[in-house]
Amino acid sequence: MMMNLFSSFDPSTSSFLSLNWMSSLLIFILLPPTFWLIPSRTSMLLMKLSLTMHNEFKILIKNNKFNGSTILFTSLFMMIMINNSLGLFPYIFTSSSHMSFTLTLSLPMWLSFMLFGWMNNTNKMFAHLVPQGAPSLLLPFLVLVETISNIIRPGTLAIRLTANMIAGHLLLTLMGNAGTSLSSYLLSILILAQILLLLLETAVAIIQAYVFSVLTTLYSSETS
Template sequence: MMANLFSSFDPSTFSSTSMSLNWFSSMIMLLIIPPMFWLIPSRLNMLWTNLILTIHKEFKILIKNNQWKGSTLIFSSLFSIILINNFIGLFPYIFTSSSHMSFTLALSLPLWLSFMLFGWINNMMHMFAHLVPQGAPSALLPFLVIIETISNVIRPGTLAIRLTANMIAGHLLLTLLGNSGASLKFHLLSVLVIVQTLLLILESAVAMIQAYVFSILMTIYSSEVA
C-alpha cells in the first residue's frame, strides 16, 4: 500500500524485496526488440519500421551538415528508447524510469556536452557568433552574451525537466483518480472508468509526443554546432 501519492514513483513500492528496481523496467525492451529482427516480419515490425523511417526523414531535414552520415541513427535510437520507456511505464505495477531526473538527465547531458565540445573545438568562431544575435545594438551585447550563455547551459536541464514533468503529471492524475474509486458509487464508478480510459489514451499520445520533442530538440541543438 502506498504511503502517499508520490510513492507510485518509488521503484521499491511494488517490490517484494528491498532491491531497487530503477533500471529493470528499462531493460524490458531488450526482451521485446531483438525478436523483431529475427522472426518473420509482422504487422508490428512493419509499423515500427515505417515509424523509424519517418523519424529518420524528419531528422535528416533538421541536420544541416550532409557530411554527418549516420547521425540520424543516434537520434532515432534516442527516440526509440524514450518512447518504449514511456509506454512501458503506462502498464500497472511497472516503474516509469522516464519520470526520474536520473534517467532523463543521463540522456540529455552527455549528448549536449559532446555537441558543445565538438562545436568549441572545431567551430569556435561559429559558436561565438551564436552568442551575439545578428543586428543587436552594441550597448546590449554584454547582456545578450550572458543571456545566450545561460540559455545554452540550461538546455540539458530543461530537456530533462520537460520530459520528467510531463510523465509525472499524467501518472499522478491517473493515480489520484484511481485511488478515489473505492469510495465511489456504481454510477460514478462507471464514469471514472471512462475518464481513466480517456486519460490513458491521452497519456499514450503524450508518451509519443514527448519522445518526439526530446529527440527533435536534441537534433536542433546538434545542428547549431555545425
C-alpha cells in the first residue's frame, strides 16, 4: 500500500534525473511506424480523426485569413489526447496531470493570441471588454470583470485538464488499494467497477483534449 495517495503523480524517478517526463515523447515512438504501411487501419483512423477536427475548428475560426491554423489546434488535440490516453496504462507517467505540462501549453498560446489581438485589432479587443447592451452605470464593473476573466483563462484551461486527470486516477488508486481487504465476491465487483471507471476515464481523456483545443480555438477567434 502506498504511503502517500499522491505518490502516483510524483514526477521524480530518482534524485539525479527525472525520467517520468519522457512519457510525453512516447508519441514519437508510436506514431511513425503506422506510416510505413499506408493505408493501415491506424493511419486511416488518425487521418479520419484529423479531418473531423479540421472541419470542427474551421467552423469556430471565423476569419478566413487564418487559413491553415487548424493544423495547430488539431495537433494540440492529438498531443493532449495521446498523453491522456497513455497515462491510463500501468507504469506510464501521466504528464497531463501536472500544471507544469498543461500551463506550458495554455499560457504561451493565450499570450500569443493577446499580443496579436492588441497589436493588430486594438479597437476590437477593447470592444470585447464591454458587453453589448450593458447599462452605462455598470460599464466600469463589467470591464473589470471581463479583464479578470480574460487574464485567468490560461489558468482555467490548465487547471481544468489537470483536475480531471487527477480525479479519475485518484479514484482508481483508492479502489485498487481497497482490494486487498475484500472477499472474493466483493473483489469481483470491484474489478468490474474499475473496468467501467477505466472506460469512463478513456472517454474523459478524449473529451478533455477536445475541450482544451476548442476553447483555445475560441480564444484565438476573439482576436480577429
